[in-house]
Amino acid sequence: MIKRKGLKSAALAIAAFSLIAGACGGSDSTVTEETVTEETTAETTAALPGEGILACQVTDTGGVDDKGFNQISYKGMQDAEATLGVTIDLLESASDADYAPNLQNFADKGCNIIVTVGFLLGDATKAAAEANPDKNYAIVDSAFDPPIANARGLVFSTDQPSFMAGYLAAGMTKTGVVGTFGGINIPPVSIFMDGFAKGVAYYNAQKGTKVKVLGWDTEKKDGTFAGNFNSLDDGKNIAKSQADEGADIIFPVAGPVGLGSAQFAKESGGKVKIIGVDVDMSISNPDAAEVYIASVLKNIDAAVLAAITDTVNGVKTSDNYVGTLANGGVGVAYTAVPAELQAEVEAIGAGIADGTIKI
Amino acid sequence: MKLELRGITKRFPGVVANDSVNLSIATGEVLALVGENGAGKSTLMNVLYGLYKADEGEILIDGASKKFNSPADAIASGIGMVHQHFMLVPVFSVAENVVLGSEPTRRLGALDIEQARKMVRDVSDRYNLNLDPDAIVEDLPVGVRQRVEIVKVLLRDAKIVVFDEPTAVLTPSEILEFFEIVRTLIRSGKGVVFITHKLKEALTIADRINVLRRGKVVGDADPKTASEAQIAEMMVGRPVQLTVDKKPADPKQVVLSVKDLSLIDPDGRTVVDQVSFEVRAGEIVGIAGVQGNGQTELVEALSGLRNANSGVVEIDGKDVTKASPRERHSLGMGHVPEDRQRQGLITGMSITENLVLTRYHDNEFCNGMKMRWSDASKKAKELVANYDIRTSDPDQLASTLSGGNQQKVIVARELSRKIGLVLAAQPTRGIDVGSIEYIHEQIVKERDAGTAVLIVSTELDEVMALSDRLLVMYRGKIVADLDPKKISHMDVGLYMAGSRPESAVGSHR
Amino acid sequence: MTDLLKSLRYTLLALLASLLVGAVIIVVTDIDALKVGDYGKAFTTVLTAYRSLFEGSFWGLRSISNTITGTTPLLLSGLAVSVAFKAGLFNIGATGQMLAGGMTALWVGFTMSGPGWLQVPLAVLAGAIGGAIFGGIAGVLKARTGAHEVITTIMLNSIASFLVLWLLKTTLFQREGRPDPISKLIADEAHLPRLFGFLEGRSDLVAHSGFFVALLATYGYWYLLKRTTLGFELRATGLNSDAAKYAGMKSKTLMVVAMLLAGGFAGMAGATEVLGTYGYASTSLAGNIGFDAIAVALLGQSSPIGTLVSALLFGALQAGGRSMQANTDVPVDLIIVLRALIVMFVAAPLLVKAMFRVKSQFSAQGQTFRGWGG
Structure with missing residues (x-):
């Protein structure tokens, strides 16, 4: 079972601080509870298609708790764990110099698909993909040109x-x-x-x-x-x-x-x-x-989930995943929009999706 | 109250700083504790003040044995200490500094500054200290800062006040004021321990004198009967030459010539005002004056550390008014600076490195950019031996040396170069009798070898004794050019204070 | 030699102390094990974490290679901070100087196409010059106007990072076909040769000969300090600028020279990263190295050997931290905590002394930093 390491690092920082400040006590217990309530990773049950597949993610220097694309990507990983039954693993990068070694560690570990996050990992991902043709690679927010047989970009028509x-x-x-x-x-x-x-x-x-x-x-x-x-x-x-x-x-x-x-x-x-x-x-x-x-x-999480699903289904492709309105990779969430206007906007969205409206 | 130290022994790795020292002091008297630097005076007082724990011996107050684990215990027993280096917050007012650590408070812990002011005023009035509670400490002269420290001690109900080298930082007039304060304290029923290495002061103010040498009390002296020479001999352990023994000067050609030199400080004050004088080869010219009358600035301008606003400085006839320190060094100028810790030495470097500080770039020690440290070491060993610098290893840091030996490093470095001119500012400030004697000998030897020497000192005895010609500086001007053999201390003191003695001899400006 | 041992001893004790505190942190944050009272597991976690920390940094070729890769830029930028410290200046600008040096090295790396024996040294030299110019700006500003180097170097860091961002979007630097700010790849000949390039099929051994550049620079720094008149002047100015002036040294020139040297070292750090580790430049080229360098210099007391040892230690922690993260649930952030603890324990020798009851005098005879006094 894999934990939410990001939360753990937050707990770690607090613990480190309170140890040094000599202020142990209350803060630790609150950390305990928070973490426990967040520990809701689904137990794998038999008969899921992703059984035996190892999906791995390398973050950029933002870390997995960046409230940004690393975190959303990891949500896609967790979704894959829950719905496909894959095993997931995560390595955070403390600096640019960590990318290549982290990818190397995952290759050694036998990951079936390795998801990297952000264009900064582009060159390291390319090198890793070329060195390990039997594994699948996917990179969030970036793409490969020229294409690599076992690596794809996860990009979005935002x-x-x-x-x-x-x-x-x-x-x-x-x-x-x-x-x-x-x-x-x-x-x-x-x-x-x-x-x-x-x-x-x-x-x-x-x-x-x-x-x-x-x-x-x-x-x-x-x-x-x-x-x-x-x-x-x-x-x-x-x-x-x-x-x-x-x-x-x-x-x-x-x-x-x-x-x-x-x-x-x-x-x-x-x-x-x-x-x-x-x-x-x-x-x-x-x-x-x-x-x-x-x-x-x-919807980066959807893209990550889609990439893992392909690997689970045995698909190896160099085609980029492009998140569009049509495939649900991008979208609009309405919070306080008048009903008629929302309908108009939805209609425009449909028009973009079917190509009748060109941007 | 009577305070007694019995059989105090304090050991540090490799040294016995105090060796079964006995000492007693009662309220109503001044005890002077004299000894050379490193004799164990400060250690002893730190034991008394609870900063160190004695390895042996006991402290008795009115016959009862006491244990001091911290300064707080010592303070509680009525012992106060005024340290050589003041412990004041520069940006706080006098009142704030005085109450720091035991602030009077109103409800909710608010500082009662009114109460603090009143406390300062009361004490100041009672002991004639003349302190303004609202003055900011950093604006005050050193002598006044010392009084702030004294108020601090008095407010904590000290019966016995220990002063650690209190006069080292004071000007002659401040020293006189300080003695007045000590007398007031005694009249009010306090006891005073006065730690010093200045014998004249000890003789002036003390009721009894204890002499410490190498951690041991080697003798008592009665100031009424003892002479300076007797006490100095006890301190050093051998007879000491207190006066400078020198032949009459034989002045030759002019080496340093200063014409109409004026310096203006950043605040726009004229600190050196149209000063002109000459120093010839083979003579020692002294400049006397109370601290702060422009001597510091004058020496800085002569050594190249400060730009002259007008006037001309020449060395051997060459105009060096705008020359850098290094150019002046290469013309044969040696400079013993006023503040050895700040300017003369780099205490974080080794003795060897300090000995070549002003000459590392000579071909003697380097090939182009490459230092030849082996030659520097050789030279350092030679200087350590020739100038009697007491160290086991010249590769040790200069900070490990005593004050006197640090000063010898500077003197050795400056006098051993090829020089025709020496500027020596406060050459013996704050160092022990033995080292003073030695440094004076070296300066005279240099003169006899034909070097022009300019001595600037606030210690009147020193300039009087060393100089062949004596200039007095007052408010940036040279007010007198005197023959030290033909004028009394008293009269020079009058010139220093800006007036002109009735029986004036010598020429005036 | 005894000085070296002495300083090493305290560094090692500080390391030990921080590993102890780190162990407590690992246990405290291993919530699952604590909750069920499984102290045995917590203990095992600590052991596994520290074992992989060690194995990931020194056990086997790949670990050593990773440690060397991590150490190289830390050592060079650590020298950049150290040389400034020695001259009494606080160089916070290693980041900016690294970026500047990285970009100039990059430019030589992709525009030229000469033989490697010529292009690599030229590119490293270009990096040193680029960094030196950038560091020199802060020196000149201080000498001319008295502007405090802490302020100016921090500002120059920002300037450098925006300059790099802008440059990386110009057609001169930006890689063709890439929308993001990432540079062209350097020519194959411009790559710093890999240290283990002679081993067939070990592309995972990424260590490159930038390490030798760093070692050479460390020797150069030592030689400068101990054997040259300039080094003597720099040290004198750093320890007591008044005395240095009194001795006839030109303090303003020395300020500029110190910052030029500092920038040169940091520029080489940027150069070796570009020419050895990445083969291209991005905005995050310097990462946190410029700031970690301050800790490296502090820990190494600005001495050549001390800087080398602490850079190695930090490089090893970086490499080992990755393997610790991969093998246990302990996040890589622990490494940052450990590093902070080591620096803290070194900065607070009394604490270490009390913890380990070290006898003998440990007074303030080490180098103290006077940078803020400027």
Whole structure:
């Protein structure tokens, strides 16, 4: 049985601190309970198809408890454990130098499929895949060019749900101004912003409105970026300056930076609303659940599960998994959207899925 | 109250710092504890203060044996200590510093600063200390800071106050004020232990003198009858030359010439004001003056550590006003700096390294960038022997040396170079009698060899004894050019204080 | 030699002490075992964890290779912090200097296509120069304006990381066909030769000859400090800048020189990572190495041999930590805790002394850091 190592490392940090501070006692027991309640890994039962398959994940330096793609990927691993009956294992990387040795360790361990997370592991994954042609490799948020027979990328057409979110925002704004910003100007981030801005433009074209987008210029492919993925203060400040320019709906594509924007929205007392990113943030960020009107979903867990399912079924492919609206790899979660508008947005989603609407 | 130490022995690895020491002190008297550096004075007082535990012996208070495990026990028994290095928080006010550690509080633990102020005022008035409770400690002169320490001790109800080298950091006038304070303390029924190596001071203030040598009490002296020379002999263990024995000077050509030198400090104050003088080969020129009258800055400018604002400095006729320290060194300037710990030595380096600190770049010790440490070691061994530096191994850190031996390292380094000029600032500050004697001998020897010597010292005795010509500095100006053989201490003291004696001889400016 | 033994002894005791505390942490966090009162299992976990920690760092060729790979950049960047410490400067900027050196080495690595014996040294040299220039900026700023190097090097770290991000998106550096900020691969000839390249079919032995670069640099650092006038001047300035000025040393020039040297060492760390470990550059090229380097220098008391020993120790912990993670449920984060504990125990020798009842004087005769005093 494999544990949630991430939680354990949190417990470890607390324990280390309390040992050193000489403050053992209460804190340990709370840690105990938390961890125990989270230990809900399903017991394998006989007759599941994945019996005997070992699925392994190597995180990037964010670790498995990053509240980001490592963690969501690991959820896909756990789903595979529960539904397919595979055995799962995990190695966290403390630095870039850990990637290759971690992959080596898993190859030695006889993993059938090894999932790596993030483009930083791209070169190490490529080398490992070429050295171990009998194993399957999958990498989240990256792809191989030229393709490798036993390795595939798990990528997402996040412009599709972002387009829907842009339309949605344009339909809901009262001020006629909406905003977006990113963490760092790299394609996995800017693709969201671009889709969002195009969705707004589409709404304007359809309805003859003039909703303005702050923070992204479709022509120049440039916009507002926090410059990092961790400063809540930056998220707050950018949201504030966009609100000062009139934006009442903001779409931050910047991981935890966006939590700062949500904080700002909460303090604005309902004047500013936020569209969440990656996961349904009205659930994952309960402290400010009321500020979210919707979230753009990037279902990494579904992609990971799909990749493992292929391995369980004996499929070896170099074809990338592309998460789309059509296969459920991306989507939109609605939190507080009027019913008619939601129906319109859904219709646009269907149009994108069947190709009648081009982004 | 009567305090007695009986048979105190304290051993450290390899040394017996105190060897069955007996000592007693009662309230109403001043006991001076004298001895060379390393004689065991501080160890003894740390035993008394509960910082060290004696290996043998006992401490009695009014005949009852006491055990001091920490300074708190000593304080509780009425013993107070004013350390040589003050333990004050520079950014706090006097009142805050005084109550630090036993703050008077109001409800909820709020600091009662009003109460603290009152406490400082009361004590200050009672003992004539003249302290402003609201002054910030870092703004105060050293002498006043010392009074803050004294208030701290008095507020903790000390009956016997121990001063560890209290005058080492004080100016001559502050020393006089300090003696007044000691007398006030005695009148108020306190007892005072005065640790020093300055015999003159011990003779001035003490009722009794105990002499310590190599951890043992080697004698008592009565200040009314004993002479400085007698006590010095007890301290060192051999007769000591207290006056400098030298032939009349034979001045030759001008080596150092200073013309209209002025220095302005960053605050815009003129600290050295139009100073002009010359030092000739084969003579010792002394500059006397109370600390803080521009001598420090003058020496810095002469050595190249500070830029002159106007005026000209020449060495051997060459204009060196803008030359770097290294250029001046290469012209034959040696410099014994005022503060040996801060400037003269790198205590974290070995004795050998310190001995070549100002000459490592000579071809004697390096080929281009490559150091030849074997040659440096050879030189160091030679200097250690020639200059009587007491160490078992020149590769040990300079911090392992006593103050006197550290100073000998500097003197050895500077005098052993090829020099025609020596600047020596406070060459014997804070060091023991034996080392002072030795360093004075070396300076005179250097003069006789034809070197020009400039001595700057706040110790009037020292400049009077060493100098062939005596300049007095007051508020940045040279106010007198005197013949030390023809003027009294008293009159020089008057010049130093800015006035002009009636019976003035010599020329004035 | 006795000094070496003495400093080693305290490092080893600190290691032992932190392993003890680490064991307690492993037990305390092994919730399952504690809950059912299975202390035997907890004990076994500790044993297994430490055994794989050791085996993963020193047992067998692959472990040694991993330890060497981890040690190389830690040693070079540790020297970068040490040489600055010696001169009384606190170099927090090894990260930025590594990035700068990594990028210049990378540039030589993919633009040139000469024979390896020429291209590899040239690329390493380019890395040293790139890092030196970057480190030198902080030195010049301090000498000219008095700007504190702690502030400037931290700022320069940010500047470097954004500069790298930007560069990696320019067509000059970005790998063709990649949307993300990742560089072109260096030419095959520019790779630092693998140490175990002579063994057929052992592609898992990743250690490269950057280790020799690091060892050579360590020797160079030792030679500088002990055998040159410049080293004497740097040490003098670091221990007592007033005395150094008095002795006629040019403290401002020395500041700049110290930071140039520091940057040069860190730049070589970046270069060996690019040319040996990765073969390309990414934004996370420097990782935490620049900061771990501070701990390495601290632990090694800035001495050449001490820095070497502590870099080896940290490199071994890094390699062993991975195998510990793979073989037990103990997360790799324990390594970070262990490293922090070691540094803490070294910084608090009295604690170690009390724990192990070490007799003899252990006064503050070690190097103390005066960096903040600047």
